[in-house]
Amino acid sequence: MLPPKHRDFFKKLLAQDFEDDSAYLRAYAYDATRQKFLPDCVIYPRNEEEIAKILLYCSAHKIPVVPRGAGSGMSGGALCVSGGVVLAMEKYFHQILEIDTKNMLARVQPGVINKDFQKAVQELGLFYPPDPASQDFSTLGGNVSENAGGMRAVKYGITKDYVLALRAVLPNGEIIRAGKKTIKDVAGFNLVGLLCGSEGSLAVITEITLKLLARPKYEQVAMGVFARMQDAMNAVYDTLNSGIIPVALEFLDMLTIQALNQKFNKNFPHDAAAILIVQVDSDLKVHLEHQIHSLRTVFLRHHCMEFESEDEKEKSQEIWFLRRNASQSLSIYGKKLNEDITVPRGNLIGLLAGIEKISAKYGFKIACFGHAGDGNVHVNIMIDNPTEENLALGYQAVEELFELVIALEGTLSGEHGIGISKAPFMHLAFSEQEMELMRAIKKAFDPHNILNPSKMGL
Amino acid sequence: MLPPKHRDFFKKLLAQDFEDDSAYLRAYAYDATRQKFLPDCVIYPRNEEEIAKILLYCSAHKIPVVPRGAGSGMSGGALCVSGGVVLAMEKYFHQILEIDTKNMLARVQPGVINKDFQKAVQELGLFYPPDPASQDFSTLGGNVSENAGGMRAVKYGITKDYVLALRAVLPNGEIIRAGKKTIKDVAGFNLVGLLCGSEGSLAVITEITLKLLARPKYEQVAMGVFARMQDAMNAVYDTLNSGIIPVALEFLDMLTIQALNQKFNKNFPHDAAAILIVQVDSDLKVHLEHQIHSLRTVFLRHHCMEFESEDEKEKSQEIWFLRRNASQSLSIYGKKLNEDITVPRGNLIGLLAGIEKISAKYGFKIACFGHAGDGNVHVNIMIDNPTEENLALGYQAVEELFELVIALEGTLSGEHGIGISKAPFMHLAFSEQEMELMRAIKKAFDPHNILNPSKMGL
Numbered sequence: 001m002l003p004p005k006h007r008d009f010f011k012k013l014l015a016q017d018f019e020d021d022s023a024y025l026r027a028y029a030y031d032a033t034r035q036k037f038l039p040d041c042v043i044y045p046r047n048e049e050e051i052a053k054i055l056l057y058c059s060a061h062k063i064p065v066v067p068r069g070a071g072s073g074m075s076g077g078a079l080c081v082s083g084g085v086v087l088a089m090e091k092y093f094h095q096i097l098e099i100d101t102k103n104m105l106a107r108v109q110p111g112v113i114n115k116d117f118q119k120a121v122q123e124l125g126l127f128y129p130p131d132p133a134s135q136d137f138s139t140l141g142g143n144v145s146e147n148a149g150g151m152r153a154v155k156y157g158i159t160k161d162y163v164l165a166l167r168a169v170l171p172n173g174e175i176i177r178a179g180k181k182t183i184k185d186v187a188g189f190n191l192v193g194l195l196c197g198s199e200g201s202l203a204v205i206t207e208i209t210l211k212l213l214a215r216p217k218y219e220q221v222a223m224g225v226f227a228r229m230q231d232a233m234n235a236v237y238d239t240l241n242s243g244i245i246p247v248a249l250e251f252l253d254m255l256t257i258q259a260l261n262q263k264f265n266k267n268f269p270h271d272a273a274a275i276l277i278v279q280v281d282s283d284l285k286v287h288l289e290h291q292i293h294s295l296r297t298v299f300l301r302h303h304c305m306e307f308e309s310e311d312e313k314e315k316s317q318e319i320w321f322l323r324r325n326a327s328q329s330l331s332i333y334g335k336k337l338n339e340d341i342t343v344p345r346g347n348l349i350g351l352l353a354g355i356e357k358i359s360a361k362y363g364f365k366i367a368c369f370g371h372a373g374d375g376n377v378h379v380n381i382m383i384d385n386p387t388e389e390n391l392a393l394g395y396q397a398v399e400e401l402f403e404l405v406i407a408l409e410g411t412l413s414g415e416h417g418i419g420i421s422k423a424p425f426m427h428l429a430f431s432e433q434e435m436e437l438m439r440a441i442k443k444a445f446d447p448h449n450i451l452n453p454s455k456m457g458l
Numbered sequence: 459m460l461p462p463k464h465r466d467f468f469k470k471l472l473a474q475d476f477e478d479d480s481a482y483l484r485a486y487a488y489d490a491t492r493q494k495f496l497p498d499c500v501i502y503p504r505n506e507e508e509i510a511k512i513l514l515y516c517s518a519h520k521i522p523v524v525p526r527g528a529g530s531g532m533s534g535g536a537l538c539v540s541g542g543v544v545l546a547m548e549k550y551f552h553q554i555l556e557i558d559t560k561n562m563l564a565r566v567q568p569g570v571i572n573k574d575f576q577k578a579v580q581e582l583g584l585f586y587p588p589d590p591a592s593q594d595f596s597t598l599g600g601n602v603s604e605n606a607g608g609m610r611a612v613k614y615g616i617t618k619d620y621v622l623a624l625r626a627v628l629p630n631g632e633i634i635r636a637g638k639k640t641i642k643d644v645a646g647f648n649l650v651g652l653l654c655g656s657e658g659s660l661a662v663i664t665e666i667t668l669k670l671l672a673r674p675k676y677e678q679v680a681m682g683v684f685a686r687m688q689d690a691m692n693a694v695y696d697t698l699n700s701g702i703i704p705v706a707l708e709f710l711d712m713l714t715i716q717a718l719n720q721k722f723n724k725n726f727p728h729d730a731a732a733i734l735i736v737q738v739d740s741d742l743k744v745h746l747e748h749q750i751h752s753l754r755t756v757f758l759r760h761h762c763m764e765f766e767s768e769d770e771k772e773k774s775q776e777i778w779f780l781r782r783n784a785s786q787s788l789s790i791y792g793k794k795l796n797e798d799i800t801v802p803r804g805n806l807i808g809l810l811a812g813i814e815k816i817s818a819k820y821g822f823k824i825a826c827f828g829h830a831g832d833g834n835v836h837v838n839i840m841i842d843n844p845t846e847e848n849l850a851l852g853y854q855a856v857e858e859l860f861e862l863v864i865a866l867e868g869t870l871s872g873e874h875g876i877g878i879s880k881a882p883f884m885h886l887a888f889s890e891q892e893m894e895l896m897r898a899i900k901k902a903f904d905p906h907n908i909l910n911p912s913k914m915g916l
Contacts, residue, residue, distance in 0.1 A: 102695050102804035125699065147644045158642060160651065161619065174891040181802040183832040184616060184872035186605045186655045187880070187887055188914060189896050193618065193651025197644045214701040237560050241583065243672040243741040283701040287745040344639040346560035374641040414642035422645070429645055433632040437903070438647050444898035456646060 002040045002063075009057060010041060010085075017044040017091070028086045031071045031078045032134075033421055039066065039080035044091040048167070048175050048206045051087070055204065056173035058085060059448045065171075066452050067200040069111060069139030073146060074340065075419030077199045081454050087204060089141055096120055097207070104212045105164060105181055110141020110205050114148075117210075127215040129156035132415065141205050147197030149415040151248040151279070151323075154240075154373030158415075160196035162211045168195060168203035171446040181209055194441070199417050200452040202445040216281035218288045219247065221316040222309035224276045224299040225268060229253065232274035233349050235302040236372045239278070242298055244291050248279040249373030250323050253352070255382075256369045259329035260322055269305065276372065277323050326369045327378070333365050334384035337394045341405045342414030345375035354404040355379060362397045376414035402428050418456040426457035460498045460521075467515060468499060468543075475502040475549070486544045489529045489536045490592075491879055497524070497538035502549040506625070506633050506664050509545070513662065514631035516543060517906045523629075524910050525658040527569060527597030531604060532798065533877030535657045539912050545662060547599055554578055555665070562670045563622060563639055568599020568663050572606075575668075585673040587614035590873065599663050605655030607873040609706040609737070609781075612698075612831030616873075618654035620669045626653060626661035629904040639667055652899070657875050658910040660903040674739035676746045677705065679774040680767035682734045682757040683726060687711065690732035691807050693760040694830045697736070700756060702749050706737040707831030708781050711810070713840075714827045717787035718780055727763065734830065735781050784827045785836065791823050792842035795852045799863045800872030803833035812862040813837060820855045834872035860886050876914045884915035 002010070002020065010018045019025075020041040029036045040063075045051045058065050064084025071078045080086060094111035101124055108117060114135040121128050131150035132138055138148070144166070149158045165179030178191035195202060226232040236249060252260070252275040260266050268275070276299070280291040292309050299307050310316045330336055343351050352368060359366040365384075370377040379401060383394050402412060402425045412422050412429050426435065439458050442449070460468070460478065468476045477483075478499040487494045498521075503509045516523050522542025529536045538544060552569035559582055566575060572593040579586050589608035590596055596606070602624070607616045623637030636649035653660060684690040694707060710718070710733040718724050726733070734757070738749040750767050757765050768774045788794055801809050810826060817824040823842075828835040837859060841852050860870060860883045870880050870887050884893065897916050900907070 100802075100804065101699060103802045104698060105802070147648070149642045149644075153641055157619075160648065161615075170891070170895065174889075174895075176889070176892050176895060178892075180800070180869045181867050182800045182834075182869055182872065183611055184607045184800050184829075184834050185869040186607075186873060186875050187870040188876065188884070188892070189899055190605070190618065190651050190655050191895070193648050193654065194899075196651065197648050214699060214703070217701060240562060241559060241672060243675060245672070282745070284745050284748045287740070287742050287748075290742045290745075342638070342640045342642050344558075344561045344563075346558065371642075376640075376642050409639050411638045411640055411643040412645040414640065415644060417644050418646065426646070431632075431634070433628070434634050434636075434646070437628065437632075437634060437649070440902035441647055441652075441899065444902045445895070 006061060006063060010043060013050065013053060014043055017046060028068065028088065031076060032074050033076045035076060035079060037079045037081050038083065039086040040083045042086045042088055044088050046092045048169055051169045051204050051206065052173040052175060054085070054087070055169055055171050058450045059171050062448055063450060064453050065450050067204045069142030070137050072134045072138045073142060073419065074416035075413070075421040077146060077417055077419040077452070077455060079420065081420060090139065093206065099124055101126065103181060105209055106212060107207060107209050108140055109207060110139060112140045114138050114140055114143055121212055122215060125215050126212040128162065128210060128212055130159045130162060140208055144196055144205060144208055145198065145200045146417040149376065151250065151371065153371065154249050155245045155247045160193065163192055163196055163208060164211050165209035166192055166195055166205055167207035168205045170203050171448065171451055176203070179209065183211070197417070199419060199455050201442060201455055201458070202451065217283050218285055219279060219281040220288050220292055220309060220311050221319045222278045222292055222295050222307065223319050224304040225272045225306040226274045226276070226304055227271055228303070229274045229352060230349060231302040232276050233372070235276060235299050235304065236345065238298045238302065239295060240373065242294055244280065244294050246278045246373060247281050248277070250277040250370065251275065251372040252322065252326055252369045253367060255365055255367035256326050256330065259332050259367065260326065262332055263329040264325065272305070275322070277319055330367050330380050330382060333367065333382035335386040337381040337383065337398055339379045339398055339401060340376070340414055340416045341379060341401065341410055341412065342374070342376040343405060343408045343410030345372065347408040347410065348372060348375055348377070350408055351377065351404065355401065358397050358400050358404070362393055364394060364397060375410070399425070420455060423455065423457035464519060464521060468501060471508065471511060472501055475504060486526065486546065489531050489534060491532060491534045493534060493537060495537045495539050496541065497544040498541045500544045500546055502546050504550045506627055509627045509662050509664065510631040510633060512543065512545070513627055513629050516908045517629050520906050521908060522911050523908050525662045527600030528595050530592045530596045531600060531877065532874035533871070533879040535604060535875055535877040535910070535913060537878060539878060548597065551664065557582060559584065561639060563667055564670060565665060565667050566598055567665060568597060570598045572596050572598055572601055579670055580673060583673050584670040586620065586668060586670055588617045588620060598666055602654055602663060602666055603656065603658045604875040607834065609708065609829065611829065612707050613703045613705045618651065621650055621654055621666060622669050623667035624650055624653055624663055625665035626663045628661050629906065629909055637667065641669070655875070657877060657913050659900060659913055659916065660909065675741050676743055677737060677739040678746050678750055678767060678769050679777045680736045680750055680753050680765065681777045682762040683730045683764040684732040684734070684762055685729055686761070687732045687810060688807060689760040690734050691830065693734060693757050693762065694803065696756045696760065697753060698831065700752055702738065702752050704736045704831060705739050708735040708828065709733065709830040710780065710784055710827045711825060713823055713825035714784050714788065717790050717825065718784065720790055721787040722783065730763070733780070735777055788825050788838050788840060791825065791840035793844040795839040795841065795856055797837045797856060797859060798834070798872055798874045799837060799859065799868055799870065800832070800834040801863060801866045801868030803830065805866040805868065806830060806833055806835070808866055809835065809862065813859065816855050816858050816862070820851055822852060822855060833868070857883070878913060881913065881915035
């Protein structure tokens, strides 16, 4: 509950764009983690100046402020863990302000949905590659704040690789610009780079300038089935070294393949230990075919049992169906604890071997699939009998997984961010001195610690 | 001159790797700006622990410390403007520690020369794209600190796009790691992004992990001569929108072409207003030819007078000779004041028109060439009679140029950084609040302001 003084201030400033009715508070209490923290109020800011006034007031009174896009984050970044104000950006910050074909860039407000933006630029022959799994509903502001990844990262990189410039409001109410509409800009510190992935804890982003590419004319999907994971991974390394840069290079493990067989009536061989799904693209048909031919050669060299490639849209979608429904299919094994971790791709085999040991130790099946091309694996610890005791054991297994990942020079999160979900594990990845440095940076932006406090373990 | 107490401390710690003989001080007093500031001593640190001890001591006694690679910077980043310690990295930090072909990355020390590194990875079929003009002598540590660009930025981006991870020593003597050996890493703030381009003012970089690509098998150069700059620029926009992503897309203006004619006995038509030089690459010969064919089509559509493309290495080098010697050829016009600025490439025509007005106002020839593909232009104000008075006028013209660039949504520096050269112009590009934020970040890393002080206008 907001003290009446604060309530009066907000109500006067925002009128009908201030809400503290319990229905609103409940609607903004959750995110994709399914955890729930009630905010004290919901604010729909109409412009930068209003955000400036709100932040200035909240700084003066030490009221937490949590900027929020679609609330689809997987690590709790949009949760009001200390109550306070939700700054809901979807109502007034959802415009594509400009698509500039000459400079191949766009200016957008943070509440624009990723997929809507992809479609808008596609109509002009342009291409915005970052495609997080949440692309149908997540916002570009959320994508920037979490530095979202996606399937296309192998060839096209991640969100930060497309952010040229930002406008943002600081906790002290100042409006800043960072970056320019240019690929090259080395004047001053790289504030754009720092704000990308800062999980809404440094500033409220109000405008994003994104780099666009020309849309590749052709794309094609291929799939290979392998009897040994080691062969599949060797095929991954050889593919990348051969000069092919696939758009996506995904893998499914044996447990996932068996779940797909069972759940969706597929017929993959029962001894299939790995499936690789590859997408390639080009502006030239024969170049596309060249890539598919090279892929086939590399895959067969590594004992691929079945190789399939489809240029028909429908059949391509059948292949992608497997990857997109991998997560869902795992429900046949029970409740899942799923973690998004990344290791250098050369260590994927070591990671999977370590995961097998954890599986044996705890007696839980652990199914893995994800982005083999960039070492980003979605690890699913399956609890067939989710008693409280078993879930507690499952979380122990998660902690062991994180220790394994760090030992293999990996990172706690490749895509989802730290938020609150992984905050307890930051000590595994960072020294106390590194945490202190991050706290000092946080303080430089937000001396009263009002912006999305208690996230990232800071 | 160092007080004897400090001198004794360093001498004891470093023995023969401490120098304060005047010959050494003079040798480390300059950089590519040709300005001169004598340090108080030169230190060749042998390892991270030694750097930690030096920084801790210098923090305690507020002694400036300037990390230095090859001293080839164009903006004074390596100059000891307040005396103090030069931390010369070339003696003990010049090893390529690891080239990992499976993960397509390398770990290097900051003193490795860019070109040596490019050659080393090329021998393994790999490719490190950033190629600043100083590549034959500049160090990777300097490249990271200045976030160096180069010719290949259109297709391949700039230094920051290749830095996966860093090790660095903070002014408080703590050794930190930032980033991982992975493309995706969203755990904690993006310290790697912040350290790239921080001009040695936040931390001393001791190790760099760089992303590598597979080396494209084929490359080819093409050249087009245009009678109107507007046609050439339209050809640039159409090329990029057509789906061709050239490795490099360079332009020369009329004054530069005439200088090349005169200095190197070339025969370009006297009415040639612009030359475009384009490099394309591919892993497939026919794809390369497709790109050249598309380029020719686009160029001819925009009234290109002569189109030439060469797959023979020797003839390619003749074309590149023009671009590489553009700067030198301008000496026929007198002494040059050269500035490296960038505008969104759609504003290049506006920039060149504005530059013509400045030229008319001051009566100086102004020759332009550079990276049309990314809007990064090297502007050369030519002073035929470099009296003190004329040079002062020249610097006035420079200031007007910067105002023009900012008005066209450009940046003070696309490649060279701010250092001291452009520090007086930071107020044109940044608000006082933005400068304050950068000062606060600097303070978070370096509370006693010892690391490369007085740079960037901070």
